Amino acid sequence: MARILAVDDSPSMRQLVKLALSSGGHEVDVATDGVEALQVAEKQQFDVVITDVNMPNMDGISLVRELRRRTNYRFVPLLMLTTESTAERKQQGKEAGATGWLVKPFDPNRLLSIVTKVLT
Amino acid sequence: MGTADAEPPCGCETLEVSAEAAAILLSFAMRESEAPAVELGSALERLGEGLRPLEGGLVREALARDLAACVRALQFHDRLVQQLAVIRNLLTRLTHHPLPQMAGFGALRWEELLTALRERLAAGSHDELFELLVRTGGVGVAGGVGGEPGEGSCELF
Numbered sequence: 299m300a301r302i303l304a305v306d307d308s309p310s311m312r313q314l315v316k317l318a319l320s321s322g323g324h325e326v327d328v329a330t331d332g333v334e335a336l337q338v339a340e341k342q343q344f345d346v347v348i349t350d351v352n353m354p355n356m357d358g359i360s361l362v363r364e365l366r367r368r369t370n371y372r373f374v375p376l377l378m379l380t381t382e383s384t385a386e387r388k389q390q391g392k393e394a395g396a397t398g399w400l401v402k403p404f405d406p407n408r409l410l411s412i413v414t415k416v417l418t
Numbered sequence: 419m420g421t422a423d424a425e426p427p428c429g430c431e432t433l434e435v436s437a438e439a440a441a442i443l444l445s446f447a448m449r450e451s452e453a454p455a456v457e458l459g460s461a462l463e464r465l466g467e468g469l470r471p472l473e474g475g476l477v478r479e480a481l482a483r484d485l486a487a488c489v490r491a492l493q494f495h496d497r498l499v500q501q502l503a504v505i506r507n508l509l510t511r512l513t514h515h516p517l518p519q520m521a522g523f524g525a526l527r528w529e530e531l532l533t534a535l536r537e538r539l540a541a542g543s544h545d546e547l548f549e550l551l552v553r554t555g556g557v558g559v560a561g562g563v564g565g566e567p568g569e570g571s572c573e574l575f
Contacts, residue, residue, distance in 0.1 A: 308496045309452065313459030314489050317466050321482070333522075356519075381500060383568035398574040403493035405570055406486045412572055 299323045300345035300417055305335040305361065307353040311402075315348060315379070318406035319413065327347040332356025336364055338410065343370060345416070346413055359387075359394045366395035375416035377405060397408075448499050455495040462488050480526040512547040 302324050304315040316326040327344070329335035339347065340379040347365065349358040356364075358378055365371040375397040380387075383401045391399055396418055400409070465484055474476045 308499065310455040310459045313456065313463060314492060317459070317463050317488075318489055319461075321466055321470070321485075363572055377442075383490060383495060383571065388573065395571045396575060398572060400573075401568050401571045402496065403570060406489045407574065408570070416574065 299325060302326045303329060303335060303339060303347045305329045305349035307331055307386060318351050318409050322410040329362045332361035335361055339365060342380040348377045348379050351378055351382050362394040362396050437509045441506045441509040444502050448502050451495060458492055460494050
């Protein structure tokens, strides 16, 4: 079981990601944007962070960049989950330090298997 | 010879009011659709919790499959809201008074938006806008999740 932080400004998306990952036995916390995610991530350590890209206050790519600056998140898998699928945006995510790029809509079982994969 | 004198004049002001009304209508529809989507998500969460203690078997597997299908399908809402937000932002570019940017659709921002609009629109336009707003109905859900290239893909770096 892993401790996962799911970051999305859409309430329904937060619920769906939480539901998908909880069904695999993971413990899931949520945040509504990059700023809140940073606050939550500083209070407790997560094994995986899954974040949307376009969010108010702080977008997902900036969040990844910020997390990578912290020593305790240097090697933690950081996954982008977004509707964006252009090579340019993916490259930005990669350069920021993202571990992977998942394009919405996600399949719950696939998301679980990807999380398992990045955790091993 | 026909004349077009019955046609109302269509000036910039009409265009601006229409664009603002359309942008507001979109914001309203987006805001209205959020609560039912969250309600559906909560119901699915409860179903998922109810499913967890059940022993394995065909029924449990079938329910888990259905639950996964719901999770996939309900993501249409997130996509729809994003698309509508893009259209709304395009519409606001047509106006001389861009509407306040709304990241979320909280009541406070919504009220601010309506106040701003009320101050700018003429009395006649208030009626037009009100008519548009109250006519907002349910959103039909047809089909499943769309099929854009790359959707559902995963790339690990």
